[in-house]
Amino acid sequence: MKVNPCVVMMLISLVAAMPWGEGVKIENWASKLEVKKENITKLQFYFHDTLSGKNPSAIRVAEAVDTDKYPTLFGMLMMADDPLTEKPDPNSKLVGRAQGLYGSASQQEFGLIMAMNFEFVDGIYKGSSISIFGKNSIMKPLRELPIVGGTGVFRLARGYAIAKTHWIDPTAGDAIVGYNVTVIH
Template sequence: MAPISAPKILTTSTFSRLSLLFTLSILMHYYSSEATLPPQTTEMVLYFQDFASGANFTLIPVAGIAGKLWTFSQFGTVFVTDDFITETPDQDSPMVGRGQGMYVTSALDGSSTHAMFSIVFVNQAYNGSTLSIQGTGKQFEAVREYAVVGGTGKFRFARGYTTFETISVDPPRGHSVIRCNVTIRHD
């Protein structure tokens, strides 16, 4: 029969390695459980106040085909926008943010617009946060849909979609109110 050996005593070096391994396993578990939390879903309705003419315009054509009229239906026309966004359709309702970016009439027949802009929040709930909107939509349809491709602040890692509906137009003032329905998932 083989003799029974005495139990090994943990050395300081072995104990340090085990402590490090234990600490690392706790940290890995903590961070992996954080990463698997389900994303939040946020839905909101915003109103873009768009002024295409007048002293306080918020949308302007900045480039297009030479010799052609720069309009929404003219292929190649580029617009820059800085619309203010409100809580309700009333332009005097509290401001939520700004819609800042560009639109390009991207279809040869003028039917589609490629949008690239950000919703920059200035209200108390989301101040400093942004949502990035991008995609191509049929600009003369009642409802246009674009992708939410990212976000910052409270909307980090945002993904989702928006729909835009023009709910009123005042041609003499060049003023349109556009309802924006946002559905996003984010951290």
């Protein structure tokens, strides 16, 4: 079946001319925001990144042709759904999940670019999240990552997270990382 380009252009013009949201109830959250004093919230939790075993929480989803030639695994991309717990013990209380991706973005050091959403599943922050995007130089004792946004209680959040490796298995790649987070919202 041959499609007439004039008909396609006419349909695109009609759709573009239609008012947005007509007949559809859309929450305009920005107009409902109250201007008030900002809050500063400090959080501490542990990130459990498990690459080994029968049920890993992070898996390799892509890599460059030459990734294995680099000691830093440059070009590797991982997808994660990692538990966040109250204490370093993996069996301690679950407070959230870190979901997103990270990839090796450095040829000279173990430097990961992380795009992660930390969603909280317990307490007063249940259903809220913070988004982190930045470089994590995992071999440094302390790393600072920017908080670039959030949802729920943390809507329009900004701030920073300090990451410190608590434990690592260099052979398997499994790690437990402590996070001290300061969120302005």
